Amino acid sequence: MPITYTSQEQIEVYRFSLPVTILVPLIAIFLQSFMPLRLHFFSIFDLPLLVVIFFAVARRNPVAGLLTGAVVGLVQDSLTPFALGIYGISKTVVGYGASSLGAKIDVENAGARFLVTLVFYVVHQVVYFTVARGLVRLPLHWSWPHELTAAVANAILAVALFSLLDRFKQRT
Amino acid sequence: MENLLSRYRNVSILVAILFAQVLGLAIQVRRSGENESTRLIRVWAVSAIAPLEKVVVGAQTGISNLWHGYISLGGIRRENRDLKQQIENLRLEQARLQEDAAQARRLQALLGFKEQFISQTLAAQVIGSSGSELSRSIYIDKGSRDGVEKDMAVITADGVAGKILRVYKSVSQVLLVDDQTSGVGTILETSRLQGVLRGKASGEVVLEKVMNDEPVQPGEKVLTSGGDQIFPKGLLVGTVAQVKHGHESFLDIRVKPAADLSRLEEVLVITKKEEREPSIAEAPPVRAIDILTQRLPTVPDKPAIEPAKTQSTPGSAPAAPAKAGSEATGDAKPAAKTMSPSSPPKPQPPETAPRPAADKPQ
Numbered sequence: 164m165p166i167t168y169t170s171q172e173q174i175e176v177y178r179f180s181l182p183v184t185i186l187v188p189l190i191a192i193f194l195q196s197f198m199p200l201r202l203h204f205f206s207i208f209d210l211p212l213l214v215v216i217f218f219a220v221a222r223r224n225p226v227a228g229l230l231t232g233a234v235v236g237l238v239q240d241s242l243t244p245f246a247l248g249i250y251g252i253s254k255t256v257v258g259y260g261a262s263s264l265g266a267k268i269d270v271e272n273a274g275a276r277f278l279v280t281l282v283f284y285v286v287h288q289v290v291y292f293t294v295a296r297g298l299v300r301l302p303l304h305w306s307w308p309h310e311l312t313a314a315v316a317n318a319i320l321a322v323a324l325f326s327l328l329d330r331f332k333q334r335t
Numbered sequence: 336m337e338n339l340l341s342r343y344r345n346v347s348i349l350v351a352i353l354f355a356q357v358l359g360l361a362i363q364v365r366r367s368g369e370n371e372s373t374r375l376i377r378v379w380a381v382s383a384i385a386p387l388e389k390v391v392v393g394a395q396t397g398i399s400n401l402w403h404g405y406i407s408l409g410g411i412r413r414e415n416r417d418l419k420q421q422i423e424n425l426r427l428e429q430a431r432l433q434e435d436a437a438q439a440r441r442l443q444a445l446l447g448f449k450e451q452f453i454s455q456t457l458a459a460q461v462i463g464s465s466g467s468e469l470s471r472s473i474y475i476d477k478g479s480r481d482g483v484e485k486d487m488a489v490i491t492a493d494g495v496a497g498k499i500l501r502v503y504k505s506v507s508q509v510l511l512v513d514d515q516t517s518g519v520g521t522i523l524e525t526s527r528l529q530g531v532l533r534g535k536a537s538g539e540v541v542l543e544k545v546m547n548d549e550p551v552q553p554g555e556k557v558l559t560s561g562g563d564q565i566f567p568k569g570l571l572v573g574t575v576a577q578v579k580h581g582h583e584s585f586l587d588i589r590v591k592p593a594a595d596l597s598r599l600e601e602v603l604v605i606t607k608k609e610e611r612e613p614s615i616a617e618a619p620p621v622r623a624i625d626i627l628t629q630r631l632p633t634v635p636d637k638p639a640i641e642p643a644k645t646q647s648t649p650g651s652a653p654a655a656p657a658k659a660g661s662e663a664t665g666d667a668k669p670a671a672k673t674m675s676p677s678s679p680p681k682p683q684p685p686e687t688a689p690r691p692a693a694d695k696p697q
Binding site for chain 1: 344345348349352353356357359361363364374376377379381384387388391465466467468470472474501508510514536537600
């Protein structure tokens with residue numbers, strides 16, 4: 164069973180070294196900017212979002228999660244032609260939500276990670292579209308089939324990526 | 336109160352961070368009409384990401400050049416032969432076009448018509464993208480220190496790519512023509528109808544503001560109109576792919592961009608445009624038959640009076656190039672048949688006559 168409820172004592176809290184905390188999001192943003200030029204389909208993925216979810220779930224600290232989300236989101240915003248804060252707000256919400264969820268349930272196995280990423284990808288997109296259309300008046304077009312396909316693709320990638328990033332975890 | 340804040344500490348921080356960002360967004364939206372300066376965070380982000388991208392793209396280009404230039408040379412000989420043949424055909428085409436251009440210049444000069452010319456371009460390499468499906472912009476490895484400025488046009492060999500949106504010291508952001516916030520003033524080549532080219536969220540490119548009753552056919556070329564003051568007039572933007580009657584009184588015209596916007600590697604930034612009246616004196620008219628006459632080794636030397644016949648004076652009416660090829664008299668006639676664009680010309684021996692002015696790089 165992917166998601167298991169555990170007591171607070173059973174949940175392990177991890178931390179990461181400073182180079183990992185800085186370099187992993189930076190590399191994710193770099194790949195997100197660079198890869199679509201060579202592999203066009205890669206733009207369906209949101210690597211910075213996956214990194215935010217991973218750090219938030221592993222640290223299980225809502226404040227750390229939302230700050231990671233805000234910083235990564237704002238840097239990602241800086242590379243787009245749009246106003247700063249659209250990704251920032253979306254990823255802040257996701258960072259807070261994922262870390263709050265991580266503090267309550269065990270999301271260490273592949274099934275849980277798949278479901279958590281699937282749900283938070285949709286949450287991220289809903290917040291993004293709401294902010295972009297509601298506040299910035301960007302003429303964006305919402306498409307459920309596309310968003311669900313992207314959510315599944317990101318969830319699959321997350322399972323592989325999280326197992327790779329597990330190597331950088333340090334027990335507190 | 337203190338107890339309440341510590342109890343809801345996490346939520347309070349969340350609300351504070353979200354509020355700060357919403358406030359920031361509101362300020363940006365309000366100032367979007369004004370001359371927006373580049374935010375420091377954008378400079379930091381681009382400064383952190385761009386060097387990595389430059390290194391990776393540079394390494395990739397180096398390896399690719401090494402492979403294609405020194406290791407994998409299969410098919411080079413055949414490609415070389417094909418290219419030579421293509422050059423011959425293009426020379427004939429060039430001679431024909433020069434005739435047309437000379438005539439157009441004469442007419443434009445008579446009308447006092449001012450035209451924008453691309454007088455300087457800067458080649459740049461694409462090093463990154465915005466990384467978002469919802470915005471279509473790229474980063475190039477040239478910035479303010481290379482002379483790039485905001486709103487300069489960016490083109491490729493195939494057609495228009497976009498315009499410079501933001502300029503950093505060594506990097507610039509280009510908004511592609513298929514972005515939904517982009518807008519290019521365009522004109523249809525045959526029907527001469529003007530419209531605005533925009534991108535859609537789905538990635539399609541559409542031509543807006545063309546009335547429902549206008550005759551637009553698929554396959555018609557879309558060119559820049561010059562009305563947006565960014566792109567010089569007459570650059571190829573794309574081809575009409577589909578025409579449907581829209582919901583309102585405008586046609587729903589889908590356009591296939593001429594440049595492959597999803598696979599851009601190198602682009603040209605138009606760094607200088609000139610507005611001037613075309614001069615009649617520039618580019619002396621050279622006819623296709625002149626090139627053929629000088630290139631073919633079998634053509635015997637003609638008397639001194641012959642070249643005078645072939646050169647038309649700037650004021651005289653130009654001879655139709657097609658006729659020049661097919662109606663050439665004397666020794667040149669068989670040569671013209673052999674050298675028609677449809678059939679490849681013979682290779683030229685090195686001892687032939689000097690190349691005409693039209694062959695030299697302009």
